[in-house]
Amino acid sequence: MNKRPHEVFVWPLCTRIIHWIIATSFFFSFLTSFQHALFRWHLSFGLIFGVVLLFRLIWGFVGPNYATFKTFKLSYQELQDYFVQKVQNRWRKIYAGHNAASSWFTLIVLGLGSLIVLSGLLLQGTQEASGIFSSLNVRYFGFSSSLLVSHEILSYVLFTWAIIHIIGVLIEQFYHKTNMVFAMLSGYKKAEGTDATVSIIRHLFSYAVIGLSLGMLYFVASSDETFFTKSRFEKRNFQAENSSFYEKCGKCHKIYPPFMLPYDSWVRLMDGLDNHFGEQITENNITKSEQMSIKAYLLSHCAETSTHKIAVKTLESLGDMRPISMSKVPYWREVHQSIEKRVFKSLHVKNASNCFACHPDFEYGIFENTRIHIPK
Numbered sequence: 407m408n409k410r411p412h413e414v415f416v417w418p419l420c421t422r423i424i425h426w427i428i429a430t431s432f433f434f435s436f437l438t439s440f441q442h443a444l445f446r447w448h449l450s451f452g453l454i455f456g457v458v459l460l461f462r463l464i465w466g467f468v469g470p471n472y473a474t475f476k477t478f479k480l481s482y483q484e485l486q487d488y489f490v491q492k493v494q495n496r497w498r499k500i501y502a503g504h505n506a507a508s509s510w511f512t513l514i515v516l517g518l519g520s521l522i523v524l525s526g527l528l529l530q531g532t533q534e535a536s537g538i539f540s541s542l543n544v545r546y547f548g549f550s551s552s553l554l555v556s557h558e559i560l561s562y563v564l565f566t567w568a569i570i571h572i573i574g575v576l577i578e579q580f581y582h583k584t585n586m587v588f589a590m591l592s593g594y595k596k597a598e599g600t601d602a603t604v605s606i607i608r609h610l611f612s613y614a615v616i617g618l619s620l621g622m623l624y625f626v627a628s629s630d631e632t633f634f635t636k637s638r639f640e641k642r643n644f645q646a647e648n649s650s651f652y653e654k655c656g657k658c659h660k661i662y663p664p665f666m667l668p669y670d671s672w673v674r675l676m677d678g679l680d681n682h683f684g685e686q687i688t689e690n691n692i693t694k695s696e697q698m699s700i701k702a703y704l705l706s707h708c709a710e711t712s713t714h715k716i717a718v719k720t721l722e723s724l725g726d727m728r729p730i731s732m733s734k735v736p737y738w739r740e741v742h743q744s745i746e747k748r749v750f751k752s753l754h755v756k757n758a759s760n761c762f763a764c765h766p767d768f769e770y771g772i773f774e775n776t777r778i779h780i781p782k
């Protein structure tokens with residue numbers, strides 16, 4: 407016997423919560439993808455999205471009735487019938503579980519979503535050298551641009567797909583009056599079928615996953631050093647690598663890591679110390695032999711030798727140019743164009759060359775997308 411007459415209990419609370427976590431985690435990861443400074447949030451929401459998709463996949467095999475794939479209507483005939491009836495009969499009776507359209511919809515969300523999460527993790531590994539796949543950075547950086555394009559295209563497709571879903575639900579709600587919007591809130595649908603039941607084990611499993619995804623949000627968003635955010639690049643000890651470089655070049659400003667600029671830029675910079683950004687650096691400041699040692703060190707650790715994202719992107723964007731300041735690098739300009747000029751002139755930043763103000767630990771060769779902050 408159903409609990410309510412003319413209505414069926416289709417979506418138990420755990421299913422509803424998971425549905426909304428799938429929707430909101432995707433939506434927020436989409437929203438936070440437009441700003442580098444929100445990368446850590448993007449990552450947390452993306453990971454949650456991955457966890458709940460995986461759960462939904464497993465749920466499709468072991469879940470309660472209406473949720474399992476074997477109740478899905480997947481033949482072409484059923485899909486055609488669904489739309490024919492929808493058009494011909496406004497007051498048609500609907501089936502409690504997934505109809506042909508929503509069966510296909512769910513499978514496509516699962517497929518697209520999994521590809522988005524996978525491409526995102528691989529992109530993070532190859533390009534940012536962090537996270538689960540950070541070890542892929544050295545050999546597979548070359549794949550990062552195609553991964554980025556796939557990650558973006560798939561996300562836009564899924565976003566459009568979600569909008570189609572929302573329009574479909576609104577048509578059900580207001581045209582067919584099947585109260586579809588509230589079904590995912592109350593669990594009840596005006597339809598034909600028997601109430602769904604969920605065993606204790608399934609309850610435990612689903613609430614464990616819900617707990618895990620909320621924990622993930624806290625865990626990832628709160629630290630850079632988690633399994634999911636950790637970079638494969640360790641803090642560098644430049645003093646041990648080359649003490650003259652560390653001591654002499656660190657006199658007026660913090661140390662710029664050698665992988666930041668290409669070979670020929672360092673040649674230009676080291677050959678032009680007599681006019682170094684308006685400063686005259688002579689042999690009295692840095693002796694000839696120290697200069698030679700620093701130059702050799704910089705050249706052997708320049709951008710061409712590195713798989714840091716800055717190094718590769720800087721080289722890519724420079725073409726034949728070999729500037730000695732990052733603010734002349736097109737890639738640098740592009741990523742900083744949204745920052746207002748007055749921010750760079752502010753008390754805590756002073757000028758655009760002071761990378762260290764907004765990129766903590768840059769002087770130790772650490773550059774983390776997850777840690778960018780603008781000092782107030």
Ligand code: HEC
Nearest residue numbers: 654655657658659662682683685687700730731732733759
């Ligand atoms: C006498 C002070 C002084 C010393 C010593 C010095 N610099 Fe600089 N350097 C500056 C100034 C001033 C700028 C301009 C940016 C600023 O105001 O911080 C600058 C800028 C730079 C930049 C450009 C940063 C950017 O992308 O905008 C690099 C790279 C650099 N220095 C490398 C070095 C290296 C390598 C050494 C050691 C050989 C060195 N500097 C020693 C004063 C100095």
Ligand code: HEC
Nearest residue numbers: 441442443716732741749750755758759760761764775778
């Ligand atoms: C006023 C603060 C500020 C200063 C100074 C600054 N940056 Fe940034 N940087 C940012 C912000 C904010 C972003 C993220 C922009 C966005 O959301 O797209 C960023 C992004 C970047 C990125 C791109 C990150 C990525 O994953 O693609 C690189 C590389 C970078 N900065 C390097 C530098 C270097 C090198 C310097 C010094 C020459 C520097 N920045 C100076 C604030 C700053």
